[in-house]
Amino acid sequence: MNFDHTDKVKELIAKLEAFMDKHIYPAEEEHYEWVTDPANLWKHWPGLEALKEKARAEGLWNLFLPEEYGDLSPGLTNLEYAPLAEIMGRVPWSSEVFNCAAPDTGNMEVLAKYGSPDQQKRWLQPLLDGKIRSAYVMTEPQVASSDATNLETTIFPDGDDYVINGRKWWISGIMDERCEVMLVMGKTLMDNPRHQQHSTIIVPRDTPGWKIVRNLKVFGSKNSPGGEAELLFENCRVPKENLILGEGRGFEIAQGRLGPGRIHHCMRSIGQAQRALEIMARRVENRVAFGKKIADQSSIRQDVARSFCEIEQARLLTLKAADSMDKYGNKIAKDLIAAIKIVAPQMAQNVTDRAIQAHGGMGVSDDTPIAGFFTLNRFVRIADGPDEVHMSQLGKQKIKEYNEA
Template identity: 75%
Template sequence: MNFQHSEKVKDLLTRVASFMKEHVYPNETSYYHFVHHPDNLWQEWPGMEALKEKAREAGLWNLFLPHEYGAFSPGLTNLEYAPLAELMGRVPWSPQVFNCSAPDTGNMEVLAKYGSPEQQERWLKPLLDGKIRSAYVMTEPQVASSDATNLETSIQLDGDGYVINGRKWWISNAAHPDCKVYIVMGKTHFDAPRHAQHSQIIVPADTPGISKVRAMPVFSSMNSPGGEWELRFDNVRVPKENLILGEGRGFEIAQGRLGPGRIHHAMRSIGQAQRALEHMARRAENRVAFGKKLSDQSSIRQDVARSFCEVEMARLLTLKAADSMDRFGNKIARDLIAAIKVVAPQMAQTVADRAIQVHGASGVSDDFPMAYYFTLNRYLRIADGPDEVHMSQLGKLKIAEYVAQGDD
């Protein structure tokens, strides 16, 4: 793996960093106060569209989409995108400014990779243009959805369309004012082999029969406007042509979607950990207690040093995973993707916790970003599959690999 960024990536890094400094960081307070005001629940921050237009004009748009998607993509590899995603991740809402935010990124990849030309024309193009947003509707309340074979929502063929019935929850973006389309996973064949029962289908968000049951706060925050909801589908009918790829191919689509999504989360987590580390170092140098700087305390220096080591280790693992995805594909790289999905959020949570401690009471306030980083990364240890599932699968994979190698 080449540790030197290409000239193209160096240029993009400079431009993204400048954009963040000029347009994003100065708006953090404005964004925070707007989205947390009860009168603005489920409304978009008014400055978002203007920043998106500036990012598009600057050529900093859709940077996430891998190079293999041709005309849809700006041509970056996963390895090239990683440091850019890290920069964007320093402010958790800023990826939306560059049209690089979840769950839209995963849904755009699904439509780019598996969608029909008609599906791409109707849904992918406006998503790529940043004109609409989307939701990925997978998790269910009745079953342990970390094992996706448990999903029970039915997608049944009926004449010239499919009828959807079931309950879903923890659906990000479901109530966002610009969310116009859902990609729903459910069962089309209840008696088929375990991994051939499910399909994925496009459902316009305004289709009759969809009910927003309740908002689902995370750590007492609604995370408006893109926060999580429970939904109910009661005889929701959509045309047959809304099915993606074909019946029984839901798991194939899910695996194609979740690998890139997991590593994108890791990239952003590293950006948050890096920023928390920088805040911790500056606070330690500028704060005096009991007659000397915090930075003169050996325990504080150790926290800074340990955090630096952990951020660098996670960053290198992320880059290795991204490089493996580029060279060999997501399936071959699944061990590294699983590893970084476990490592990065836990690392970012730990570094944020140390930074909070160095800041004292202000660390748990919203004057600094560390408290948000802490809760966000704690949540990410469950999102896209809990740590235990990834560890179990990774352990199984590595045992089989090493046993097959035989003894030395």
């Protein structure tokens, strides 16, 4: 693996960092005040669209989309995208400014890779243009959805339509008024082998037969404007042409979607951990307790050093996983993807916890972004598969591999 960034990536890093300094960091407080004001519930911050226009004009747009998608993509590899995602991760909401926000990124990759020409024209292009937002609808309350074969929602054919019935929850982004389309996963071929029973279908928001049951709070926050929600589908009819790829291909689509999504989460987590460490270092250098700077306390220096080491380790593993995805494909790189999904969010949680402790009472407030980083990464340890599932599968694979050697 080449550890040196290409000239193209160096230029993008410089442009992105300058954009963050000029437009994103100065807007953090205004954005926070807007999205936490109950009067603005489920409405996006008014300054967002102007920033999106600026980012697109500077070529900082759809950077996540892998190079194999030709004209749809800026041509970056996963390895090239990694430092850019890390920079965006320093301010979690900023990814949307560059049209690189989940769940849209995963849904765009699905439509780009598996969608029909008509599906791409109707839904992919507006998403690529940042005109609409989307949701991915998989997790269910009645079953352990960490095993996606447990899903009970049905997608059955009926004449020219498919009919969807089931209950879903933890559906990110659906509360946003700009979310106009859902990718819904459920079972169609009940008698098939368990990994060939599922299908994925496109459901426009204005389709009758589904409703939002409730918003689900995360650590007490409604996470406006996108939120997370529980949904109910009752005889929801969509045309057969809305099915993606074919019946029984849903699990294949989900796995293809989650590989890049998992590593994108990790890239952003590293950015949050790095920023928390920098904020922590400045804080301890400028606070005095018991007659000396906090930075002079041995325990604080150990926390800073340990955090630096852990961030660097996770960053290198992320880059190795990204490089393997580029060279050999997501299937071959699955062990490294699993490894970094286990490592990075936990690392970021540990680093932000130390930063919180170094700040004292201020650390648990919203006066810095650190507390938000902590709760976000605690959530990411469950999102796209909990730690235990990744460890179980990774351990199983390594035991098999080492016994075959």
